[in-house]
Amino acid sequence: MVSWFSKLVVATTIRMPRWFVKWVSRRYVAGPDLADAVRVMQRLSKENACFTVDVLGEEISSMEEAQYFYDEYVRVVNAIIENKLDASLSIKPTAFGLLIDADKGFTNIKNLVEMASKYDMFVRLDMEDHRVTEETIQIVVDLHEQGLTNVGTVLQGRLFRSLNDIDSLEEKLGPMADYRICKGIYLEPEEIAFSKYSDIVSATNSCIDKMLAAGAYCAIASHDIPVIKHAKSALESFGMGPNVDDPRENSGPKRNSKGNGYEFQMLLGVRGPLRRKLAQEGHLTRVYIPYGAKWYEYSIRRLQENPTVGAQVAKAFLMPWTNRP
Numbered sequence: 001m002v003s004w005f006s007k008l009v010v011a012t013t014i015r016m017p018r019w020f021v022k023w024v025s026r027r028y029v030a031g032p033d034l035a036d037a038v039r040v041m042q043r044l045s046k047e048n049a050c051f052t053v054d055v056l057g058e059e060i061s062s063m064e065e066a067q068y069f070y071d072e073y074v075r076v077v078n079a080i081i082e083n084k085l086d087a088s089l090s091i092k093p094t095a096f097g098l099l100i101d102a103d104k105g106f107t108n109i110k111n112l113v114e115m116a117s118k119y120d121m122f123v124r125l126d127m128e129d130h131r132v133t134e135e136t137i138q139i140v141v142d143l144h145e146q147g148l149t150n151v152g153t154v155l156q157g158r159l160f161r162s163l164n165d166i167d168s169l170e171e172k173l174g175p176m177a178d179y180r181i182c183k184g185i186y187l188e189p190e191e192i193a194f195s196k197y198s199d200i201v202s203a204t205n206s207c208i209d210k211m212l213a214a215g216a217y218c219a220i221a222s223h224d225i226p227v228i229k230h231a232k233s234a235l236e237s238f239g240m241g242p243n244v245d246d247p248r249e250n251s252g253p254k255r256n257s258k259g260n261g262y263e264f265q266m267l268l269g270v271r272g273p274l275r276r277k278l279a280q281e282g283h284l285t286r287v288y289i290p291y292g293a294k295w296y297e298y299s300i301r302r303l304q305e306n307p308t309v310g311a312q313v314a315k316a317f318l319m320p321w322t323n324r325p
């Protein structure tokens, strides 16, 4: 249920002047240019973090726009290499044209993954709303079948289907399955997804357990204490943790710039002290770095899609002690 407070925040924010939204989003978006993202990563490298870079934007209306995203990500790969950053890519399949021309969209993604593989760089396919869940997973399976294994997707704990997806990906990809698990940001219809906080947390935790049991690489993307606590105790039960080689007999090979079978991921600007604490404990922590010219449209659209994001940002703004960067 979306509270009246969340609705109020959305209604107020979309009427706010652009400069104000920009000022608030400064903390969550590296900036409009690639150079801004590089600067933020160089700064956060000192906190022992590694990164995944997201060029802001998603569903597009023409394949020319898809070309823009492809070209920009090629620039990102080059900047990561030139600046010796420990970073991977996060891409949105719809920004590559998935909903306009699925074949061309696939080719765009394949070309980028191929380029990244030359540098042993990982590409994560972010998970968008339920219209493209199946297609996004299929792209990962097809790329693995074509020999490109430096790619993985995201599963959303809130979706009923996610536990079955782990089974089917275990069958198809074996130990090369590499997930980001998160709660899921899109408010999905109740026929296909949980909507109560406690159900979403418990479903997300079940996914973590299942991914770990399947030998998969598991990137835990949450700022929520109950999820992080659960993940830590699940890791312990598998004998996994900081400074220990992955002891699971069914796990895949250790990969360049990856943790010992798992890592924690957080968004730029959210719960820095918690992330730094995890890093100090020896866990690999990765920060999601969004940048791009479309920061305004992206922020407003996200807010309209899921008003609770607005409430979190407002809470962080009004009660900064709950979320220090």
Ligand code: FDA
Pocket (backbone or CB within 6 Å): 125, 126, 127, 128, 154, 156, 182, 183, 184, 185, 186, 221, 222, 223, 224, 225, 227, 265, 266, 267, 270, 271, 287, 288, 309, 312, 313, 316, 322, 323
């Ligand atoms: P929860 O929402 O309970 O947040 C816990 C606390 O963290 C909040 O009380 C608040 O203090 C703080 N917080 C969380 N989000 C905040 C924000 N945006 N601003 C300010 N404070 C915030 N989703 C998806 O559908 N597809 C995807 O591909 C991804 N990818 C992704 C990558 C990474 C690295 C992360 C961390 C998250 C995603 N997500 C995502 C989003 C994810 O599904 C989820 O919506 C958010 O992480 C919020 O859920 P939490 O588990 O963090 O808990």
